[in-house]
Amino acid sequence: xxxxxxxxxxxxxxxxxxxxxxxxxxxxxxxxxxxxxxxxxxxxxxxxxxxxxxxxxxxxxxxxxxxxxxxxxxxxxxxxxxxxxxxxxxxxxxxxxxxxxxxxxxxxxxxxxxxxxxxxxxxxxxxxxxxxxxxxxxxxxxxxxxxxxxxxxxxxxxxxxxxxxxxxxxxxxxxxxxxxxxxxxxxxxxxxxxxxxxxxxxxxxxxxxxxxxxxxxxxxxxxxxxxxxxxxxxxxxxxxxxxxxxxxxxxxxxxxxxxxxxxxxxxxxxxxxxxxxxxxxxxxxxxxxxxxxxxxxxxxxxxxxxxxxxxxxxxxxx
Amino acid sequence: xxxxxxxxxxxxxxxxxxxxxxxxxxxxxxxxxxxxxxxxxxxxxxxxxxxxxxxxxxxxxxxxxxxxxxxxxxxxxxxxxxxxxxxxxxxxxxxxxxxxxxxxxxxxxxxxxxxxxxxxxxxxxxxxxxxxxxxxxxxxxxxxxxxxxxxxxxxxxxxxxxxxxxxxxxxxxxxxxxxxxxxxxxxxxxxxxxxxxxxxxxxxxxxxxxxxxxxxxxxxxxxxxxxxxxxxxxxxxxxxxxxxxxxxxxxxxxxxxxxxxxxxxxxxxxxxxxxxxxxxxxxxxxxxxxxxxxxxxxxxxxxxxxxxxxxxxxxxxxxxxxxxxxxxxxxxxxxxxxxxxxxxxxxxxxxxxxxxxxxxxxxxxxxxxxxxxxxxxxxxxxxxxxxxxxxxxxxxxxxxxxxxxxxxxxxxxxxxxxxxxxxxxxxxxxxxxxxxxxxxxxxxxxxxxxxxxxxxxxxxxxxxxxxxxxxxxxxxxxxxxxxxxxxxxxxxxxxxxxxxxxxxxxxxxxxxxxxxxxxxxxx
Numbered sequence: 069x070x071x072x073x074x075x076x077x078x079x080x081x082x083x084x085x086x087x088x089x090x091x092x093x094x095x096x097x098x099x100x101x102x103x104x105x106x107x108x109x110x111x112x113x114x115x116x117x118x119x120x121x122x123x124x125x126x127x128x129x130x131x132x133x134x135x136x137x138x139x140x141x142x143x144x145x146x147x148x149x150x151x152x153x154x155x156x157x158x159x160x161x162x163x164x165x166x167x168x169x170x171x172x173x174x175x176x177x178x179x180x181x182x183x184x185x186x187x188x189x190x191x192x193x194x195x196x197x198x199x200x201x202x203x204x205x206x207x208x209x210x211x212x213x214x215x216x217x218x219x220x221x222x223x224x225x226x227x228x229x230x231x232x233x234x235x236x237x238x239x240x241x242x243x244x245x246x247x248x249x250x251x252x253x254x255x256x257x258x259x260x261x262x263x264x265x266x267x268x269x270x271x272x273x274x275x276x277x278x279x280x281x282x283x284x285x286x287x288x289x290x291x292x293x294x295x296x297x298x299x300x301x302x303x304x305x306x307x308x309x310x311x312x313x314x315x316x317x318x319x320x321x322x323x324x325x326x327x328x329x330x331x332x333x334x335x336x337x338x339x340x341x342x343x344x345x346x347x348x349x350x351x352x353x354x355x356x357x358x359x360x361x362x363x364x365x366x367x368x369x370x371x372x373x374x375x376x377x378x379x380x381x382x383x384x385x386x
Numbered sequence: 387x388x389x390x391x392x393x394x395x396x397x398x399x400x401x402x403x404x405x406x407x408x409x410x411x412x413x414x415x416x417x418x419x420x421x422x423x424x425x426x427x428x429x430x431x432x433x434x435x436x437x438x439x440x441x442x443x444x445x446x447x448x449x450x451x452x453x454x455x456x457x458x459x460x461x462x463x464x465x466x467x468x469x470x471x472x473x474x475x476x477x478x479x480x481x482x483x484x485x486x487x488x489x490x491x492x493x494x495x496x497x498x499x500x501x502x503x504x505x506x507x508x509x510x511x512x513x514x515x516x517x518x519x520x521x522x523x524x525x526x527x528x529x530x531x532x533x534x535x536x537x538x539x540x541x542x543x544x545x546x547x548x549x550x551x552x553x554x555x556x557x558x559x560x561x562x563x564x565x566x567x568x569x570x571x572x573x574x575x576x577x578x579x580x581x582x583x584x585x586x587x588x589x590x591x592x593x594x595x596x597x598x599x600x601x602x603x604x605x606x607x608x609x610x611x612x613x614x615x616x617x618x619x620x621x622x623x624x625x626x627x628x629x630x631x632x633x634x635x636x637x638x639x640x641x642x643x644x645x646x647x648x649x650x651x652x653x654x655x656x657x658x659x660x661x662x663x664x665x666x667x668x669x670x671x672x673x674x675x676x677x678x679x680x681x682x683x684x685x686x687x688x689x690x691x692x693x694x695x696x697x698x699x700x701x702x703x704x705x706x707x708x709x710x711x712x713x714x715x716x717x718x719x720x721x722x723x724x725x726x727x728x729x730x731x732x733x734x735x736x737x738x739x740x741x742x743x744x745x746x747x748x749x750x751x752x753x754x755x756x757x758x759x760x761x762x763x764x765x766x767x768x769x770x771x772x773x774x775x776x777x778x779x780x781x782x783x784x785x786x787x788x789x790x791x792x793x794x795x796x797x798x799x800x801x802x803x804x805x806x807x808x809x810x811x812x813x814x815x816x817x818x819x820x821x822x823x824x825x826x827x828x829x830x831x832x833x834x835x836x837x838x839x840x841x842x843x844x845x846x847x848x849x850x851x852x853x854x855x856x857x858x859x860x861x862x863x864x865x866x867x868x869x870x871x872x873x874x875x876x877x878x879x880x881x882x883x884x885x886x887x888x889x890x891x892x893x894x895x896x897x898x899x900x901x902x903x904x905x906x907x908x909x
Contacts, residue, residue, distance in 0.1 A: 238506045245490055245501050252488040255447065256502030256551075257473035368492050368537050 071208065077328045078212035078321075083286060085317075085324025086220045087112070087278040091302045092309065092316040093230050094274025098144075099306055100234065101267040102247040102375040106162025107147050108275045109299025110169020111140040115279025117173040117187070120290045121180045124192035132193075133219070133280045140276020141269045143169060148268040152261065155379035166299065177290055187290040194288040195219060195281075219281045223317075230313040243267060247373035250380035260380050275299070304353040310360060310370040323349045395422040398458050398590050399444070399559060405452035406439050413439035415614045416453070419592075421559065426581055426591045428601040428622070430634055431611035437594045440611070441561050444592075445482040446475030459558040459590075476502065481552025485563040487544050491537035495519065498536055499551045523550055527583065541568050541691070542576075549580070553589075560584065562593040566600055567865065570689050571900030578604040596634075598627050599896075610634050645851055648875045651680025653713075654826045654859030655701065655732070660710035662696050670696035672883040673710070678859040680826025683850065685874030685891070686863040689903050693883035694832070694863050695737070701830050701861065702734045703727030715825045728757060731825065733813035737832040737863070739802065743809040746798030750788070751779040753797045753808060757816050782811040786845070803842030806834065810849050817858055829853050832863045847873060867896055881905040 091108055098105045115136035123132030143165055150161040181187040195217035203214035234240040243263060245253045250260045282298070283290055301323055309316035330345050360371045399421040406414040414436045421427045431437045442448040444455070446469035456464040459479030469475045475482075482488075489498050496516045500506045506515075516532035523530055528546045536544060545565065552560055562581075566574040581591050581604055595601050601608050602622055610617040610633040617633045655678040664670030671693045678684045688694055699705035700712060703724040711720045714730045722730075736742035744753050755775050758764050763774040779793040786807040788800070800808065817827035831850060835843040850873060853860050864870050870877050871891040879886045879902035886902040898908055 236510055238500070238508050238510060241497060241501060241506075241510065245493070248490045248492060249488075252490055253501070255445075255472055255482065255484065255488040257471070257476045258501060259471070259473070368535065371492075374490075374492070 073332070075208055075211050077325060077332065078209065079215070080328035080331070081321050081325035082212040082220060083216065083324070084327045085320035085322075086216075086223060087281045087286065088298060088302060088305060088320035088323060089223055089227065089317055090219075090281065091275045091278035091299070092305045092320060093226060093313045094271035094278070095302055095306045096234075096309065096311050096313055096316060097230075097243070097267045097274075098271030099376055100247045100311055100373055101243055101264050102250060102373060102378065102380075103148070103151060103264055103268045104158045104162060104377045105144065105147055105165075105268060105271055106159060106303060107143060107165030107169065107272075107299075108302045109295060109297065110166035110173075111143045111272050111275035112169075112279035112282070112299045112302075113173040113293075113295045114143060114169045115140045115276030116283040116294050117176050117180075117279075117290055119276075119280030120192060120283035120288075121176070121187055123194075123284055124181075124187070124190060127193050129193050129195055129284050132284055133277055136276040136280030137273040138276070140279065141273040144269045144272020144275070145265075147272070148265045151379065152264045152268070155381065158377050158379075170293075174292055177292065188292070189289070191289060193284075195285040217281075217285045219277075219285060227313055227317055234313060244373070247375050249375050250378070254380070264380075275302070278302075301349050304349050307372070308349070308353050308356050310356065311373065312370075322352075395424060396458065396462070397421070397456075397464060398423050399592075400456040400464055401440070401444065401453065402456065403453040404440060404443055404450045404455070406436075406443055406448055406450050412614055414443070414450070417611065417614070417616050418619075419444075419609050419616070420619065421590050421592055422607075423590055424585050424588050426585050426593065426604060426606045428605035428608040429592055429594045429611065430596065430598070430601050430608050430630060431617075432596055432634060435596075435611040435634075436614040437596075437611055438563065439614075441482065441563060441592070441594060444469075444475070445480055445561060446470065446472045476555060476557075477504065479556065479558040480561065481555065481557025481559065482561045483545070483548040483552060483563065483565065485565070485567055487548050489536045489544055489547060491535070493536060494532070495530060495534055495536060495539075495547050495550075496532045498547060499532075499554050502551055503555045519550065519554060522554055526550075526553060526580075526587070528553075528580065541689075542573050545569075545577070549584075557589070559590045559592065562591065564594050564596070566595070566597065568690055570904040571897065572904050574600060598630050598634075601630065602627060612636055645873070646855070648682045648854070649857070650682055651826045651857050651859075653677050654680050654715055655828045655861070656711075656713040657700070658711045658713070660697075660700055660707045660712065662700050662705050662707045664693075664696050670883050671700060671707070674883075674885050675710075676878060676885065676888070678828065678861055680857045680859050681854060682875040683854050683860040683862055683873050685870040685877040686861065686880060687865075687867065687870050687877050687899060687903060688880035690865060692880045692903075694880055696883070697880065698734075698737075698830055698832050698861075698863060701727075701828075702732055714828060728816070731817070732828045732830060733757075733817045735806075735809050735813050735829070735831040735834055737836070739805045739809060740798060744797040744805060747796060749794045750783065750797055750800075750808060751775050751793045754779045754782055754793075754812055757812060758819075778815075782815055783808075786811040786849075803838045803845075806838060806842060806846060810834075810846060814849060814853060817853065826857045826859050828859045828861070830861045830863075833865065834862060835864070835866070835869060867899055871896075871899075879903055 091112055095105060095108055118139045119132040119136030122135040123129045147161050147165055150156040151158045177187045181190060197215055197217055199215040204210045242258045245258055246260050246263050254260050282294055287294060305316060305319045308319040326345050326348055330342055333340055360366050397420055401419040403416045403418060404414050405416060417440055429437050443450045455467050457467045457478050458464045467478060496512050496519055499519055500515055519532045528550050530543055530546050565577055569577060585591055605622050607621050609619040612634060657674055657676045660671055660674045661669060662671040686694055696705055700707050703722055703726060706721050711718055714732055717730055719726055719730055740746045755764050763771055765771060783791045783793060788804050788807045817829050834846050850860055862873060874891050876888050877891050878888045881903060882905060886907055
């Protein structure tokens with residue numbers, strides 16, 4: 069394999085993986101606090117359509133990102149209200165939000181274009197690459213890490229800060245504690261309610277922004293089913309990363325790389341079906357799931373938060 | 387026991403006329419509790435007497451519907467305080483050590499302690515905090531490794547972490563919720579010493595218990611709750627065990643049950659060299675051989691988690707042994723499934739009533755037929771006979787006085803005692819039908835009276851003794867040594883999955899049982 073091929077695969081992997089990293093870290097926050105949000109796909113696609121529409125109308129990509137984040141956050145707020153306040157089933161609520169999001173995005177894509185027309189096929193403003201002088205011409209990593217758009221660059225801050233926050237700070241300790249055991253956290257004076265709301269909404273905001281990266285940079289533009297199941301890859305990635313933001317990057321690059329390799333293989337004319345590659349994230353996730361349930365030690369050290377998916381009500385008698 | 391006069395010490399807690407209601411239940415009604423500085427104050431009462439509710443009010447978890455709370459933990463004068471949340475209670479100097487530890491297994495000792503501490507810095511310094519924890523641990527003689535993960539610690543060590551956690555955050559009042567329930571008698575005595583040294587250094591302790599002996603052994607004063615009300619507060623030095631029992635139950639209590647001598651029938655359940663793995667792939671039951679005959683009650687004693695669960699699962703066909711054999715009424719059922727054991731004559735009253743015993747969302751009728759729905763007249767071919775189901779439900783509900791007795795009500799709506807009565811009704815009905823002829827049925831009852839009130843306990847105990855009288859072989863797993871000694875004809879003691887000995891309750895002291903439970907063989 070020659071160096072140019074690796075360089076270009078890494079470049080595409082990073083570019084394609086950026087939205088995955090962002091949404092995965094958001095979902096890690098949400099799951100770490102004990103809420104399973106299967107609405108990521110819905111939030112990403114709504115972020116994509118509203119972000120693109122806003123940018124198209126205002127000619128401002130940043131405003132698009134902001135609106136996408138708000139939309140993702142609002143959808144997460146619905147999930148939070150249903151699952152935390154009403155204690156509805158988290159799986160049902162999450163699936164409902166994904167179904168709602170994909171349907172609504174499809175509808176909006178037909179009517180919020182110019183003169184109430186469709187958005188499909190329009191060319192709008194998009195993020196441009198900001199090559200970092202000097203670094204961007206480095207061999208191998210220069211193209212992938214230092215010739216990207218600002219959303220990708222933001223990950224250089226988001227990833228380490230998320231990791232540090234989660235493992236090295238008091239709020240991070242509280243966040244993890246609530247996800248491990250809500251009743252324990254409550255009994256030691258760490259309030260559950262606000263944290264669950266807050267991190268669920270944060271996860272939604274990050275999913276929305278991740279969606280806007282697709283429509284404002286990666287694709288760019290709006291087409292039906294733009295996210296193409298990336299929200300589900302995010303759910304798998306969280307498990308693959310064993311709820312650790314640092315490992316999420318590795319996973320996202322890997323799964324982003326699957327895209328890149330796919331294009332390459334098609335260009336080379338191999339007849340390996342694309343579906344095989346598309347399956348690989350999920351196969352890897354199943355392998356990780358098997359691994360982390362193998363032994364007590366692995367389950368305790370890198371397994372799922374013990375309180376994931378369990379609603380909490382203080383005065384419920386056992 | 388203590389040299390200073392408790393009466394001369396100042397009050398640090400005064401709960402006046404506390405009332406707390408739950409839908410349909412008054413858990414506390416005008417309860418009053420006073421605790422002095424450096425005192426070990428026992429809160430005694432039957433299960434359901436309102437002890438836990440009262441303490442949940444004191445630690446800010448529940449808001450009382452009436453009454454007031456006065457505290458002087460951080461100042462000299464009593465001052466009326468409203469505890470809006472557990473956090474408020476912690477700030478006020480109240481530390482709760484729950485029976486089910488409030489620890490996060492995946493976190494280290496240090497992380498667990500920092501979790502509840504007020505002065506935890508925004509950026510954690512685990513090394514420095516660990517050193518401070520080690521220092522406090524040494525001062526109060528509570529040895530524990532700050533860097534260990536909680537899931538790696540023994541139960542006794544986890545309890546020390548809980549106490550340490552409260553001391554770290556400056557608790558001046560420790561509430562211990564049934565702290566000895568998970569300990570051996572020897573570990574309990576060690577805890578008693580810890581409590582005394584803590585009290586001597588000025589910490590006040592409230593410990594919740596329903597065991598008279600440990601109240602007499604460890605406490606200075608005792609407040610007795612009965613039916614959600616205060617029965618009395620007395621100095622331990624002034625009362626006898628019988629006095630406390632009368633206060634707790636409201637009538638004279640006999641400490642031994644009259645039971646006729648066992649009329650032993652044939653071998654009903656024979657375990658031979660049984661070894662079984664636990665859920666964590668470690669040997670949970672190790673080379674156990676036991677024989678239970680018709681007409682006797684075999685008690686199984688042991689500290690929770692020493693193989694009782696797995697042993698019961700082997701006896702009921704829920705777990706396949708890796709070695710040895712299980713014979714029920716002469717038939718070798720080794721490796722057979724639960725249905726073979728049920729049809730072979732084994733009834734099971736499980737420890738987890740709603741988890742294993744009942745389907746909570748189904749009505750009583752469906753729960754009643756869970757073990758008989760395959761047979762006539764409850765079903766014919768694949769069809770259920772509604773009328774027969776109803777008749778059977780009403781018959782059993784009436785026989786065991788299950789309240790409320792609406793056969794269409796959800797099982798999860800019943801109180802613990804009534805859930806247990808419903809399970810017993812179903813299981814005993816099954817053994818009754820199987821016990822025809824000479825072959826006795828087998829009834830395996832696991833923690834059958836745990837969490838029940840006095841009335842329900844009597845019904846359960848009578849039912850077990852009655853089964854014994856009609857010739858069934860009864861296996862009773864319990865953590866209540868008094869209950870085991872009263873009901874059992876023989877007691878097998880488990881430790882680390884092995885039977886340490888099978889003893890005669892009449893000639894074995896509680897101390898000897900304790901030694902067996904701690905893993906020491908009697909010479």
